[in-house]
Amino acid sequence: MYDTFDEQYAATIGIDFLSKTMYLEDNKTIRLQLWDTAGQERFRSLIPSYIRDSHVAVICYDITSKKSFDNLTNWINDVKLERGDEVIIVIVGNKSDLGNKRQVTQEECDELVKKVGAKFALETSTKANHNVKLLFKKIASCLPDFNEVEERNEPETIDVNIEQSENTSSCC
Amino acid sequence: MSLYEAPATTTGHLALPTDKTHSRSGSSYSGNYSFINMYDCPSPGSSHAVDPTVESELEELHLTEELNSAKRLGEVAEVDEGDEGDGQGQGQGQGQEADEDSSVKESDTSDSKDGTIVGSDTSGTNAGSQVSATMVGSSSVLSLARNSNISVSTRTSSIPFDPTSSILDISDQAVHDQVLKSNFDRYGFKKPSSEGSNGVSGERYNTWFKDYSRYLERNKKKWQALMKNNGLGEAESRTKPPNRFPPKSDKVKKLIRKGIPAEWRGNAWFFYAGGHEKLNKHTGVYEQIVRDTEGVHNKDTEVIERDLNRTFPDNIYFNKSLETKHLKDSQLNSSAGKEETQSIKSLRRVLVAFAHYQPHIGYCQSLNFLAGLLLLFMREERCFWMLVILTERIIPKVHSANLEGVHIDQGVLMLCIKEYIPQLWGILGKNFEGETLSEDKILTRLPPVTLVTSSWFMSVFVGNLPIETTLRVWDILWYEGSKSIFRISLTICKMCLEDTAFNSRGNVGSGAEIDQIELFQFMQNYPKTIIDPNILIDNCFKKIGGYGFGSLSQDEINKCREFVGKQRARLTSKKQSVMKAEMSDEERRALQSSGFDGEIHDVYGFHRSIMSGVAWNKNISNRMKKKWKK
Numbered sequence: 167m168y169d170t171f172d173e174q175y176a177a178t179i180g181i182d183f184l185s186k187t188m189y190l191e192d193n194k195t196i197r198l199q200l201w202d203t204a205g206q207e208r209f210r211s212l213i214p215s216y217i218r219d220s221h222v223a224v225i226c227y228d229i230t231s232k233k234s235f236d237n238l239t240n241w242i243n244d245v246k247l248e249r250g251d252e253v254i255i256v257i258v259g260n261k262s263d264l265g266n267k268r269q270v271t272q273e274e275c276d277e278l279v280k281k282v283g284a285k286f287a288l289e290t291s292t293k294a295n296h297n298v299k300l301l302f303k304k305i306a307s308c309l310p311d312f313n314e315v316e317e318r319n320e321p322e323t324i325d326v327n328i329e330q331s332e333n334t335s336s337c338c
Numbered sequence: 339m340s341l342y343e344a345p346a347t348t349t350g351h352l353a354l355p356t357d358k359t360h361s362r363s364g365s366s367y368s369g370n371y372s373f374i375n376m377y378d379c380p381s382p383g384s385s386h387a388v389d390p391t392v393e394s395e396l397e398e399l400h401l402t403e404e405l406n407s408a409k410r411l412g413e414v415a416e417v418d419e420g421d422e423g424d425g426q427g428q429g430q431g432q433g434q435e436a437d438e439d440s441s442v443k444e445s446d447t448s449d450s451k452d453g454t455i456v457g458s459d460t461s462g463t464n465a466g467s468q469v470s471a472t473m474v475g476s477s478s479v480l481s482l483a484r485n486s487n488i489s490v491s492t493r494t495s496s497i498p499f500d501p502t503s504s505i506l507d508i509s510d511q512a513v514h515d516q517v518l519k520s521n522f523d524r525y526g527f528k529k530p531s532s533e534g535s536n537g538v539s540g541e542r543y544n545t546w547f548k549d550y551s552r553y554l555e556r557n558k559k560k561w562q563a564l565m566k567n568n569g570l571g572e573a574e575s576r577t578k579p580p581n582r583f584p585p586k587s588d589k590v591k592k593l594i595r596k597g598i599p600a601e602w603r604g605n606a607w608f609f610y611a612g613g614h615e616k617l618n619k620h621t622g623v624y625e626q627i628v629r630d631t632e633g634v635h636n637k638d639t640e641v642i643e644r645d646l647n648r649t650f651p652d653n654i655y656f657n658k659s660l661e662t663k664h665l666k667d668s669q670l671n672s673s674a675g676k677e678e679t680q681s682i683k684s685l686r687r688v689l690v691a692f693a694h695y696q697p698h699i700g701y702c703q704s705l706n707f708l709a710g711l712l713l714l715f716m717r718e719e720r721c722f723w724m725l726v727i728l729t730e731r732i733i734p735k736v737h738s739a740n741l742e743g744v745h746i747d748q749g750v751l752m753l754c755i756k757e758y759i760p761q762l763w764g765i766l767g768k769n770f771e772g773e774t775l776s777e778d779k780i781l782t783r784l785p786p787v788t789l790v791t792s793s794w795f796m797s798v799f800v801g802n803l804p805i806e807t808t809l810r811v812w813d814i815l816w817y818e819g820s821k822s823i824f825r826i827s828l829t830i831c832k833m834c835l836e837d838t839a840f841n842s843r844g845n846v847g848s849g850a851e852i853d854q855i856e857l858f859q860f861m862q863n864y865p866k867t868i869i870d871p872n873i874l875i876d877n878c879f880k881k882i883g884g885y886g887f888g889s890l891s892q893d894e895i896n897k898c899r900e901f902v903g904k905q906r907a908r909l910t911s912k913k914q915s916v917m918k919a920e921m922s923d924e925e926r927r928a929l930q931s932s933g934f935d936g937e938i939h940d941v942y943g944f945h946r947s948i949m950s951g952v953a954w955n956k957n958i959s960n961r962m963k964k965k966w967k968k
Contacts, residue, residue: 179704179793179801183862185855199855201789206641206703211741212792 178204181212188306196306210244222254222305229259229289230267235274242282254308255284258301263291505600505715508551509558518544524600525714526654527805546869550806553872558599564590583609591817595875598813604715608724611816616723624719627691638693638701645689646682649706655681656710684718685709692725699729702737704796711800711808724816728798732820736795742906747795748788749781749902750895751827758828758890762835765857781905782913786854790862794827802865803874810871821895825887829878832885834864 182202189195201220203209223245227234238257245253259275272289279287285308290297506524508514517524529543568584579602584590598606608614650656658679688709693701708728712721729736735743756763766787767775775785793801798815799808814822834840840860868874879888 179707179797181789181793183789183859185859204703208702208739208741212744212789 178202186302188302190303190306194306196309198302198305220249220253221309222256223249224256224258224301224305226258226260227270228261229270230261230264232269235259235270235278238278239282242284251283254305255282256301256305256308257284257287259287259289261291261293262289262296263294505603507601509555514551518547522654522660523547523805525805526656527650528652528654528660543869550870554597554599557593557596560593560596561599561602564593579605581605581609586610586817594813594817595879597810597871600809603809603813604712604720607712607812607816608716608720611724611727613720613723613727616727617720620723623695624691624722627694628687631687631690631694634690634694639690641703642686642689642693642701642706645703645706646678646686649682649685649710653681653710653714655679655714656685681710681713684713684721688713688718688722688725691722695722695726696729698739699737700739702741702796704793705729705737707797707800711812732815733795733798733823742903744792744795745784745906746899746902747823748784748792749906750898751791751795751824752785752788753898753902754824754828754890755831758887759832759835762831765835768854781902782909786858787861790858791827791831794830794865795823798823799826799865804866804869807868807871807874810875814875819892821890821892824895825878825890826874828887828890829874829885830865830868831861833868833874833877834861837864840864 181204183200184202185197185199187195187197203212223242225238225241225245227238229235242255245255257275257279259270259272275287275289278284286304288297288301288304290301292298506513506517508517508524513524521529523529523543529540564584565580570580570582570584583606594606594610647657652660654660656679658677685706689701689705692705692709693699699705705725709721709725712724716724733743733747735741736747737743752763752767756767766785768785775783799811802808803811811822811826814826837860840857877884880886881888
């Protein structure tokens with residue numbers, strides 16, 4: 167969000183909200199609104215009331231944790247239940263700087279993308295600031311053209327952090 | 339020795355004059371004091387090594403409970419706590435515990451004093467092996483203590499389980515000045531940086547702190563007078579935190595709202611929340627659970643482990659890398675091999691024990707912040723029971739597996755806003771599309787603002803309000819119960835509404851034009867700017883010049899909770915039956931789209947809707963009386 171990675175980041179309770187304006191090459195501006203939700207499963211019961219308003223769901227897993235990858239389907243189902251097929255699903259594998267501890271291959275992820283009909287998948291490292299900008303650019307380019315009604319159509323993004331291990335908290 | 343040298347320089351920020359340490363020390367302490375002095379001027383709390391609170395454990399009132407717990411803790415401590423040996427040693431040195439029950443002390447009187455110093459040269463790094471060593475001999479207990487860590491071992495070196503001690507007593511001018519200069523506040527939290535997170539700069543903090551500490555000084559005198567009037571030892575309240583407090587009364591309540599002296603907080607919270615009663619009924623339980631749950635691995639412990647280092651990463655007692663940060667390269671700190679502080683270890687035990695003791699809750703994120711804050715003010719057994727009291731009695735179901743209590747309390751809060759701040763409800767009582775929410779929707783699909791406000795309840799403002807403000811709210815919470823959370827929430831909401839920034843963003847009154855998201859973000863960040871607790875508290879309770887939310891009664895809240903709970907249950911079961919019933923998709927859709935309006939038949943009224951006229955008249959008549967008197 168702010169091009170920084172904070173080593174000392176307290177856990178999210180409920181929700182954290184951030185918004186950021188992005189300037190794209192073709193003079194388009196897009197304001198992203200990010201909802202960072204608590205990772206624990208029980209918090210899901212709080213989510214549906216706002217998930218339905220979002221255009222994009224960024225669902226993250228940890229490439230060093232197979233379990234977090236396996237849980238993705240649950241979250242994707244949640245999103246689809248609320249939003250049907252209207253929502254653009256993006257899968258993000260975080261902690262790409264820890265390649266040596268990798269438990270999930272890129273192929274596995276690509277397979278999942280096809281299976282669930284996600285828009286694309288990307289590996290990032292919020293810590294090393296790798297691919298984070300690209301992620302948002304790619305998201306922005308996927309969005310339908312809102313030119314006609316200009317600013318009123320702000321895409322909202324839900325950033326669902328799954329199975330965040332310590333120190334992976336991110337400020338993109 | 340080398341172990342201690344680093345902290346001496348790194349933690350200079352909150353250093354205390356060492357002569358002070360000596361001045362209060364008894365001769366029996368000499369061993370321990372040299373231990374402390376090796377740190378030169380260590381981190382916050384070293385002052386408390388001087389101020390052992392173990393003795394307070396032997397208050398006549400809670401003699402048995404305290405004695406037993408001391409015993410138990412002694413045992414647990416040896417197994418789990420690095421600092422234990424030290425604490426025991428000091429307790430004995432004082433001769434207080436020893437007189438009451440020699441078994442508490444075990445046999446390490448002399449060992450501990452020598453061991454403190456001797457052991458320091460032979461530290462191991464493997465905590466596990468040291469723990470087992472503790473069972474063998476008490477001198478190894480002390481080597482463990484020394485190894486335990488740098489900042490925290492100084493703080494807890496006297497009484498590991500009772501960090502009433504971690505709070506710096508700023509009535510001492512030198513300490514006061516140290517806090518001013520330091521990057522950390524008196525609780526060990528990093529002060530707002532000059533870059534100003536949320537617009538609160540370090541300078542603004544210090545300006546406020548100077549004023550506020552004068553306020554605290556005056557306030558403490560009032561407390562001391564109150565204690566004296568209630569026959570609670572003067573000496574007691576001067577030298578160490580009192581363990582007993584005056585019974586509840588309007589006078590006490592007033593003073594509580596003005597704030598409990600920070601050094602007394604842990605004991606006062608525990609006292610007024612009914613901690614002693616709880617602990618008396620469950621003697622030995624915590625110790626047993628800690629033993630039973632040691633080394634347990636399950637779903638809860640997994641999440642707990644992940645959250646430990648995300649709990650107060652800006653507090654020196656919870657994040658060791660903070661104090662070495664300016665010394666060494668930041669790269670060093672980022673490595674995974676961080677040493678755990680004593681508080682983190684306590685936090686782990688408390689959370690794991692709690693999850694075990696309350697299986698319907700298990701571990702719920704936000705409990706880490708609640709327990710973490712408690713641990714800054716009390717030892718872990720007490721912290722454990724306070725968590726139990728909070729989740730059983732004060733905000734029940736809020737942390738339960740389905741978070742039903744969150745839904746209920748948010749429903750109640752929304753009804754309160756609707757009732758008491760209708761103007762704000764006109765803005766917030768909508769979904770993001772600007773569609774006004776009907777009452778049944780409030781209860782099943784809460785308005786977006788509850789995403790902000792639910793964390794106020796789950797973590798009882800920890801991390802939402804600035805620390806000092808949070809503590810003042812907690813003073814009231816433990817004394818007055820859950821209505822305080824509602825009252826404070828309403829106050830924050832109303833303060834938001836009255837803020838010009840909110841008005842300009844929200845363009846209040848023009849309905850559909852309001853950008854819900856902007857307001858949402860504003861309300862999320864607003865509480866962090868309330869650094870002066872008195873503003874919040876006065877706004878909340880003052881009838882004139884404030885909002886007078888003190889008139890919102892617990893009875894109202896309870897009835898409202900019951901109402902919302904019942905309605906939710908009814909609507910949920912209706913929804914389910916709609917889904918189950920055999921009907922065509924069309925029928926179902928029609929039924930669903932018709933919503934559940936008109937389902938709420940119960941006449942629910944806030945007291946105010948019946949009583950507001952009366953209250954108003956009372957208020958007016960009081961003022962008239964005053965005028966007549968003049």
